[in-house]
Amino acid sequence: MKKPLYKIILLFLFSAVLLAGCAMGPRAESAPGLSADESAVYVSYMQHVYKVDAKIGTELWRFPAAGTVQVVFYAPPLLNEGSVFVGDLANKFHKLDSANGSEIWNFSEGKGWFQARAAMDGVLVIAPSSDRSVYALNADGSLKWKYSSEFGFLAEPLLLEDAVIMAGLDHYLVALNKETGELLWKTELKGALIAAPAFDPATGNLFVGSLGNELVSINSKDGSLNWTFGQNGEITAIYATPLIVGDSLMFADESGKIFSLNRATGSVEWTLDAGSEIIAGILPLEDSFVIALEKGELRAYKLADRSPLWTRTINGKLYTTPVVSSDKIVVAVTRGDALLQAYDLAGNPVWSFTPAR
């Protein structure tokens, strides 16, 4: 081989590798983040946040208009009075105009990824980050307070009257003063907490599951434990927020078992074995509920007797809790043919959405 030719080939190969290297974004994979209002669904996936018309499945806008691989979105957007709040994996938290997707402000003091849905109370926005901090932001995006821990936060904050409840990867459920961010109490669980607790306003009790194969009821006033379910190995890891239905508490564990517990005592009312792994939360409908199995199956059951209503198979994996908008059940698909699949309440396919390139 002649020397110049060899040099050109080497230079070409090097340039190709270097350019590929330049294109490196955050090295992380996650499931789409999904939220909905009455007429639209908002999905965060890869380089964009999309607003999609829930009736017909067409894209209304995307943010940013021209995405880059360096900025990736997986956090479910928070929707509040014409605004969309969403964090990215480039350590920024954005406020967008819900009408057109234009950015109003961004907060860039975070040092890690924003993966959880934020929460809002009046003008205060609480944004958890995997940089081990929870950020409380003012209406203009400036920092009001910050709470730091030993591990990151993947769960959505739960806002109570005076407190912010945070489920942490450090196995702790903590209550923070909403105004100052000071720690009010903390309760240790057996495993890491991936999802937010459910709150019963009538009793003031919190219900949260962990990767430690347990579901607990905790008093929101002082963090004291009411009851624990799973001590005898009845359940596996829990990745989603439990669902309060009447006097009961419903949740699915990783192995695919669905439980209904008495909220007051934690005793089992009924169980249902879906036979396959479940990561997503349960979607409640009027007199039925829908579960999304990881293997790509959407199932609806009658709430009264758990009799199956319908089953739909989807090409792809399901890790995201489905949402309802415009009387459509919308499910976000990971590694599937489409990013979103919509069904009517009887389970008939209505539309699918694949982002245009």
Next chain:
Amino acid sequence: MWDTLIIQPFTNVLLAITMVVKNFGVAIILFTLLIKLITYPLTAKQLKQTAAMQKLQSDPRYKKMMEKYRDNKEKLAEEQMKLYKETGVSPFGSCLPTLIQLPIIIGLYQSIIKAMAATPLEIFRLERLIYPFLDATKILPIQSRFLWMDLGQPERLPILGIQIPVLAIIVVATTWLQSKAMEPPTTGAGDQAAAMTKSLNIYMPILMGWMAYSLASGLALYFLVSNVATVVQYSAQGRANWSRLFPWIKTKAPEPVPAPAPALPEEDEDDEDEEPEPPKPVSKPSARAAVKQQRPQYKRKK
């Protein structure tokens, strides 16, 4: 199959080390060193074979053969194979250990990525990889803090308000150090392999530095430990070419690794003039002389 045989065991060993030492950064260092230790026999074999091949290629008769059959590739290949056979040097001898090591190195890299699960989906996948006898509830999540770094994020050290990518700089330095220490002696002005090595000595540190700058610092830490361990392995084999790095150091030239074959066979009469002279003793050998001394000298049978 790949996950079951390579990724799962590797990830579990890494997590088990993490449980023992209670520090993921230290676990990455120990795990990388452990893998380097396990693959050391393969590395040693590869180095021996490479040395034997270099020895053969630096022989004047090999060069003459290359020159003679320059325009006849078929004949050249035939003659080369004949020579390989006669001397017992396998042209693929250094490739095979590398090929065996490759899945191990890839597995090591991937298991570190798996263990640094940072999203719910990655945690779920990691949880499924953990063997039942390791208590996943106690392991997860992994504390990714190590020294000033968050091993799940690209590393920067704030110095006087400037975010300095210290680890990336060290990775560039150690990759260059490794390349220079491993650089084989040149066999002539037109040595294409040497030219390629020279180019790689420039490009590889830049590439590795860029990756260390952009990727999670846990991986950059792995690059760093791997570089240092490789240099140490080369030194242990007497193959590190320190004179290239530090010309002012009068190092004793590493002894050439003996080829697994006897000296080259007799050649035609006209080769007589080509016989290399034995190296002249030099009282104060320069770096160049030290390198020259490394070149094998074949003695002809009388």
